[in-house]
Amino acid sequence: MKKILSILVRNRPGVLSHVAGLVTRRGYNVESIAAGPTENRAITRITLVVAGDEPILEQVAKQVGKLVDVISLEDLPLEEAMTGELAIITVNADRARRAEMLNLINLLGLTLTDIRDDSLSVMAAGTAKSVQMAISGLMPFGIRAMARTGLVALSRPLDPKSANEEDE
Amino acid sequence: MKEKSKSKVARTKEAGPKDTPRNGAQVITDFLNSVGTEVIFGYPGGAVIPLYDALYDSGLRHILTRHEQGAIHAADGYARASGKVGVVFATSGPGATNLVTGLATAHMDSVPILAITGQVPTTSLGSDSFQEADIYGISIPITKYNYLVKDPNQLPTILAEAHYLARSGRPGPILVDVPKDIQTTLITAKAGPLDIPGQNNHCGSDPHQLEAMIEALTLSQRPVMYLGGGATITGAGPEILTLAERLDMAVVTTLQAKGVFSDRHPLSLGLPGMHGSKYANLAINESDLIVGLGVRFDDRVVGNVRRFAPMARILHVDIDPAEIGKRLPVDIAVIGDLKDVLTKILAKIKKSSRPQWRHRINELRQLYPMEIPVANGTLKPQGVIRALSDHLKGQAVVVTDVGQHQMWAAQYFQCEQPRHFLSSGGLGTMGYGLPAAIGAQLARPDRTVVLIVGDGGFQMNIQELATVMENQLPIKILLINNGCLGMVRQWQQFFFNRRYSSTVFNYNPDFVALAKVYGLWAKKISKPNEVDRAVKDLMKTTGPALLEVEVALEENVLPMIPAGQGQTDFFEGEEGAQ
Numbered sequence: 026m027k028k029i030l031s032i033l034v035r036n037r038p039g040v041l042s043h044v045a046g047l048v049t050r051r052g053y054n055v056e057s058i059a060a061g062p063t064e065n066r067a068i069t070r071i072t073l074v075v076a077g078d079e080p081i082l083e084q085v086a087k088q089v090g091k092l093v094d095v096i097s098l099e100d101l102p103l104e105e106a107m108t109g110e111l112a113i114i115t116v117n118a119d120r121a122r123r124a125e126m127l128n129l130i131n132l133l134g135l136t137l138t139d140i141r142d143d144s145l146s147v148m149a150a151g152t153a154k155s156v157q158m159a160i161s162g163l164m165p166f167g168i169r170a171m172a173r174t175g176l177v178a179l180s181r182p183l184d185p186k187s188a189n190e191e192d193e
Numbered sequence: 194m195k196e197k198s199k200s201k202v203a204r205t206k207e208a209g210p211k212d213t214p215r216n217g218a219q220v221i222t223d224f225l226n227s228v229g230t231e232v233i234f235g236y237p238g239g240a241v242i243p244l245y246d247a248l249y250d251s252g253l254r255h256i257l258t259r260h261e262q263g264a265i266h267a268a269d270g271y272a273r274a275s276g277k278v279g280v281v282f283a284t285s286g287p288g289a290t291n292l293v294t295g296l297a298t299a300h301m302d303s304v305p306i307l308a309i310t311g312q313v314p315t316t317s318l319g320s321d322s323f324q325e326a327d328i329y330g331i332s333i334p335i336t337k338y339n340y341l342v343k344d345p346n347q348l349p350t351i352l353a354e355a356h357y358l359a360r361s362g363r364p365g366p367i368l369v370d371v372p373k374d375i376q377t378t379l380i381t382a383k384a385g386p387l388d389i390p391g392q393n394n395h396c397g398s399d400p401h402q403l404e405a406m407i408e409a410l411t412l413s414q415r416p417v418m419y420l421g422g423g424a425t426i427t428g429a430g431p432e433i434l435t436l437a438e439r440l441d442m443a444v445v446t447t448l449q450a451k452g453v454f455s456d457r458h459p460l461s462l463g464l465p466g467m468h469g470s471k472y473a474n475l476a477i478n479e480s481d482l483i484v485g486l487g488v489r490f491d492d493r494v495v496g497n498v499r500r501f502a503p504m505a506r507i508l509h510v511d512i513d514p515a516e517i518g519k520r521l522p523v524d525i526a527v528i529g530d531l532k533d534v535l536t537k538i539l540a541k542i543k544k545s546s547r548p549q550w551r552h553r554i555n556e557l558r559q560l561y562p563m564e565i566p567v568a569n570g571t572l573k574p575q576g577v578i579r580a581l582s583d584h585l586k587g588q589a590v591v592v593t594d595v596g597q598h599q600m601w602a603a604q605y606f607q608c609e610q611p612r613h614f615l616s617s618g619g620l621g622t623m624g625y626g627l628p629a630a631i632g633a634q635l636a637r638p639d640r641t642v643v644l645i646v647g648d649g650g651f652q653m654n655i656q657e658l659a660t661v662m663e664n665q666l667p668i669k670i671l672l673i674n675n676g677c678l679g680m681v682r683q684w685q686q687f688f689f690n691r692r693y694s695s696t697v698f699n700y701n702p703d704f705v706a707l708a709k710v711y712g713l714w715a716k717k718i719s720k721p722n723e724v725d726r727a728v729k730d731l732m733k734t735t736g737p738a739l740l741e742v743e744v745a746l747e748e749n750v751l752p753m754i755p756a757g758q759g760q761t762d763f764f765e766g767e768e769g770a771q
Binding site for chain 2: 039042043046050080088091093094
């Protein structure tokens with residue numbers, strides 16, 4: 026089982042150490058961790074993807090929620106949340122296959138970021154699935170290096186009607 | 194009016210005028226004065242010289258221990274005995290790393306501590322400077338929260354926040370690492386308002402959960418109250434007593450709750466778990482409702498999760514939501530301050546007697562009494578502890594170290610008041626006892642402080658005898674000497690065919706002579722008929738004193754439920770049932 030935790034934390038030095046350290050030392054499996062600023066400079070959002078059994082995942086959420094810097098913690102259902110990921114990939118590209126590759130890059134909607142005699146670099150952004158598709162598509166050419174951000178996620182805003190219903 | 198140009202070397206007893214700029218070190222001592230700090234435990238070093246300079250004329254009392262570990266355990270003992278925040282100072286590098294065990298000890302038992310460490314100057318941070326250690330990184334998992342001060346103007350706010358965090362919610366140790374240049378920088382900033390938005394989420398307990406709790410309590414026929422550190426921390430003793438008597442609840446108390454509910458009360462069944470009484474564990478086994486109040490359902494209490502209280506629903510009240518369901522599934526959970534929750538419950542709960550359950554509790558107690566082993570010419574540690582308990586009649590603060598004597602003290606020393614039994618429960622830190630007793634005596638100068646300690650743990654922080662003498666703290670030390678590391682030796686005897694690997698001391702000093710060299714009154718006994726007299730003599734002394742009692746090597750802590758076993762799997766020792 027997988028869980029996405031969307032965590033708002035005080036933007037303090039060491040806050041990432043506190044979150045990452047907790048998750049590792051309690052033996053939870055982290056799939057990815059991504060941190061970045063929010064609309065409020067004092068607040069950082071951390072998106073944590075963890076894998077494990079339900080009781081373990083519940084403990085992760087509770088232990089993380091307990092950290093002093095954590096302002097709020099949301100458990101995002103994978104199918105409902107808005108999610109995205111980014112990857113930068115450098116791939117072998119000899120001249121003979123360049124046309125074929127550019128075709129594929131177009132097809133996958135990737136952004137070209139660098140061209141060399143023997144390589145191409147591209148950026149893939151989208152859902153985790155589309156990023157994975159880009160990686161699989163480029164794999165046969167030989168991937169030289171790759172960087173992935175890990176998942177970021179946000180819950181869909183409630184429309185005012187359903188928000189009222191929840192209050193009642 | 195205060196003189197305008199206050200010379201830096203001038204030594205006055207009061208803090209300087211508040212409107213003159215203060216350096217970081219003075220900001221710290223001013224802050225500690227402002228929160229009414231009675232005593233600081235510490236050990237100076239290069240990176241805290243400015244802090245100790247500010248201390249010099251701050252009017253604050255500082256206890257110089259003989260080791261930083263002694264300082265932090267003393268701060269811990271002070272905090273546990275008083276309920277206030279214990280404060281400790283240490284220098285950078287080795288000074289700071291010597292705090293590690295004490296921080297972890299306090300973290301496990303939720304003890305409020307403010308540890309202030311010196312650090313190399315901000316300009317040298319991260320360059321492996323002399324006496325540099327990343328105590329911020331090291332202490333993350335063993336503190337409630339920690340800080341490395343990089344901006345001098347943040348210092349006032351950090352101190353206020355740190356002190357608040359140490360004592361609020363579920364208390365715990367907080368470390369503030371202060372680089373040397375921050376200590377000497379003039380600071381004009383004042384503390385801002387506390388801004389910890391995530392810390393006030395669990396104030397009010399859910400009314401539905403309270404209703405469910407009341408219903409479960411009312412319907413239960415065989416309720417057992419299981420008390421933990423939360424009962425001590427929130428001062429919920431009076432509410433607990435009222436609830437227990439109103440509903441005829443059996444009460445079991447862990448190490449951290451001992452004294453909250455009098456050990457002499459007819460409903461008290463004492464310690465549960467691995468070395469608990471049979472009657473406590475059998476009552477849990479027969480119960481239909483376990484009411485865990487401020488507890489962790491620790492493995493030393495629960496044993497085998499699947500066989501814990503098989504007939505009971507589990508009700509858990511705790512201020513820390515992460516404790517709910519951590520070890521075992523809970524039927525009803527109430528998040529909140531225990532005293533507050535109980536006050537709300539008591540307003541709605543009517544008296545209902547449970548004569549059958551009361552009868553059964555008394556029956557269990559008579560069937561399986563916690564008897565003191567017969568002294569066949571050898572001195573029994575259980576008997577000595579009971580003699581001490583009878584002599585003191587609940588009017589002393591008892592501090593233990595860790596090991597067999599700790600369990601005997603928990604079993605046989607009768608406590609009647611909260612914060613009168615101090616013991617490292619969660620971490621089980623040997624060497625805790627002597628320094629913690631120092632802290633306890635400073636917190637409670639009005640009380641007799643008794644340290645019960647073994648020959649192993651005593652030698653782990655024995656250097657603190659000098660601190661005891663320097664401050665003339667009239668601590669009474671009961672040293673139970675079995676010449677070995679008894680608890681481990683006991684496990685080796687029971688589960689490893691008596692292969693006493695490295696648990697028997699082939700050399701021990703003459704503890705009486707040693708104590709006398711430090712300047713304590715000291716005496717040793719080895720025969721059962723000497724006990725009463727020796728206890729009286731010990732308690733008659735006015736200053737620091739030590740009574741050594743020599744007991745058999747193979748003395749064991751019984752009853753015992755081996756780790757991970759069920760509540761009724763009593764291990765009788767190799768002799769079997771007697």
